[in-house]
Amino acid sequence: MNWCVYDDCTWTFPDSPRIGAQTVQLDAPRGGHAAFQLLAAPPAGAGRCRLSFRWETPCTLDVKIFCLTPVTVNENTSPSLMTTLNYDSCRSYVTRQAPFDVYDALIPCSSDGTAEGDAFYISIEIPPDTVPGTYRGVFRAVWGDTAAECPVCCQVYAACVPAAGKGALSMLNFFCYDNINAQHHAAEGSAEWYRLMRLYIRAQLEMRCTHILLPAGxxxxxxxxxxxxxxxxAERVVQIAREEGAPCLCGAHIAxxxxxxxxxxxxxxxxxxxxxxxxxxxxxxxxxxxxxxxxxxxxxxxxxxxxxxxxxxxxxxxxxxxxxxxxxxxxxxxxxxxxxxxxxxxxxxxxxxxxxxxxxxxxxxxxxxxxxxxxxxxxTCAFPAGNAMNRSMDLPLTVSRALLWMAARCRLTGYLHWGFNYYIGEDIWHSACCPHKGALLPAGDAHIVYPGSGGPLRSVRFEAQRGGAEDCELLYQLMKSDPDAVGALTKEVCVSSTHWTADGTVLLSARRRLLQRLG
Incomplete structure (x- = not known):
């Protein structure tokens, strides 16, 4: 069976090659995470697969396995404003001509370890008290008698990412309370509404948001x-947010x-x-x-x-x-x-x-x-469009992560985006460009999570932004002892809002040297 490993800074698509790298080398700080993607080509009609991860080195590293789910980008980001179907006008900075499908949504593997599909995202979470060193394991996906068995080597460094709210970087993503009812059909104030509210707050904190935007009076x-x-x-939401460990709260806009x-x-x-x-x-x-x-x-x-x-x-x-x-x-x-x-x-x-x-x-x-x-x-938001840093789904995935490298490069101590869950339209799975005032927003601008049957689903961009926030914290740590090194490392990844690397290996190489410098 053919299969291929991809890093977590590179978009994968349903038609991405299933032949290529078959081993994984990860670098990770304590208190952070590292991830990879695996795309396989199982036999036709193979049905559900069974997924597992086995550590060969004794450790407490936690492994989360997701199924990659395609989402349709229906229009490209316009060079000037919103979106376009004129590919020639944007081909210099987008990844593909719209419409196209891209793996963005992440559906957790079922509790029994089985899943549909042939594309997976594997995230390794590193507890802050992990002993630095090399940890080896094997990811295995089995369809009947056919298997993809992928050796994984994770190098854990001494560098440690502080808990969100305890470091240098703050983050706020605006939240749409009405969409809990609109997308999950849970009446506001019901037990189900508050259960979902808790899961959405938890998701924001997992992405390293430090501030939770509250409903208005x-x-x-x-x-x-x-x-x-x-x-x-607002009082009830704050109660939930504090129970979930939110460091900060933010009163809603009033005018x-x-x-x-x-x-x-x-x-x-x-x-x-x-x-x-x-x-x-x-x-x-x-x-x-x-x-x-x-x-x-x-x-x-x-x-x-x-x-x-x-x-x-x-x-x-x-x-x-x-x-x-x-x-x-x-x-x-x-x-x-x-x-x-x-x-x-x-x-x-x-x-x-x-x-x-x-x-x-x-x-x-x-x-x-x-x-x-x-x-x-x-x-960042839908404006400016074009060749500008944003977490749009037709821009290179590196941008979603490099945004937080830009924070360190410019000595900015927080990041805000309006679109955590502003799902607009009836089918965001096949129309990632949500309608707005008679036009369409760039793909994914309105949301970085998806409405799953049991609550919010992470996206690949969610993971990239989380990784960027971890990187930013480490860059700020290095800045205390070697600001020139921070300038040199960030320059490899991003120079301005319109100049950044589209190559995931370049970003991950700079990150590896950042970890090495921190010990």
Whole structure:
């Protein structure tokens, strides 16, 4: 039987060659993970296979086995905005011409070790107390009398990745609460809804998110008049998040602009009342006062941040600072964080999160803020499209991981993406480009997990982002003793938002030398 091993920084496809490398050499830090993919060509009609992993070296390393599941990329990332079917316009930076299927979704192997399919993702999790050394094992996939038996050698280094929230890197992925009902048909507030909520929070933490975005307070009306806000859903979510070990929490956005070029913001619950009006102030006072009571009652002050309005920019920067001043009056000491498109928000924000290209265009100002002691993260989303770093499914898989190498290269201490589970459309399995305002978002931009029958399913991009976060923590450790080495290593992987390696072996080689430098 033919089969082939692939690394975890390279996309695989249903038509990828099943002939090639048949041994695995992994490098891993303690507290982190290492992974590989195996694609086989079993005999026709072979049916279900039986999967197993056996360590020949005594150890406590945990092995997780997933079945790779194809997802359809229905359009390519456009060179300018959103998506395109004009392959000639994007062929220089995408992996394939759309539509095509790519292995992105990961379905855990069943408890009895059997699975459908012929494509697998194997992740080895390294406990932080593992003794550094060489560990050998064998992955085995059997169809009837036919088997693929793959020797695995995992070199564990002394370098240790700290637990999320204990190191240098912060991470936040926006979460869509409505999609628990929309995709899993679980009524909000039901036992099943909260069970799924726990699994989604757990998935965010497994991807090394440090901040969990909470649901907003809901307006309470009496005879058509706003009288209060209900934060019971937020309280329950925080309870679950804290039980699951979430280091930090983030209060939900409360306002938005109606026009991109408009100067005003409007509360989500009243799109006709501006936040700078007298009525707007009284509504915001009611919201933040109620939220402050909840925070104090539960003693969340030291783990809470607050988002206000997504992407303030030059047209509404002054209004944003007024909104921030109102927030600070009622939530003193709670840091404000938001994705930003402007540089003139000083005093109104504590954690600046510019898009990566926005940071590069205004680097002199942002670096001045950073050097003065302001916290500086970055974010990516559907914009800009084209040859720009993002975790789109038609870009090389290296980009999803290299994004966090870019964080270390630019001395940025956090990463934000809006699309954790914003599943849009009826069939994301065959339409990874989700509809948005009459167009399509780049493939996978809206989600990095999939709605499985029992809860969220990881993606290959999820694993790549998790690996990048681990790498970033190690790069920050090396920066303390040898910042020049960090500059040289990251330069091999990524130089800017538009210049990075598409070769997984280049990234993994740089990672190996990073581990060696750390001991």
């Amino acid at each position: 809901r307006p309470v009306f009496c005879d058509g008049r706003l009288v209060d806000f209900d934060f019971s859903a 938005h602009w109606s026009e991109w070029t408009g100067a005003e913001y409007y509360p989500f619950w009243d799109e006709t009342t501006s936040v700078t009006s007298q009525e707007g102030y009284f509504q915001l006072r009611m919201y933040f006062s109620a939220w402050a009571r909840i925070i104090r009652k539960n003693n969340w002050q030291n783990c809470m941040a607050q988002a206000l309005a997504d992407e303030p920019q030059v047209h509404n920067a002054s209004t944003y600072r007024i909104l921030a001043a109102i927030c600070r009056k009622f939530l003193p000491g709670i840091p404000i964080l938001d994705a930003v498109e402007a540089t003139d928000l000083g005093g109104g924000i504590d954690v600046w999160i510019p898009k990566l290209d926005t940071y590069e265009k205004n680097r002199q100002v942002f670096d001045r803020l950073k050097n003065a002691g302001e916290k500086m993260w970055f974010y």
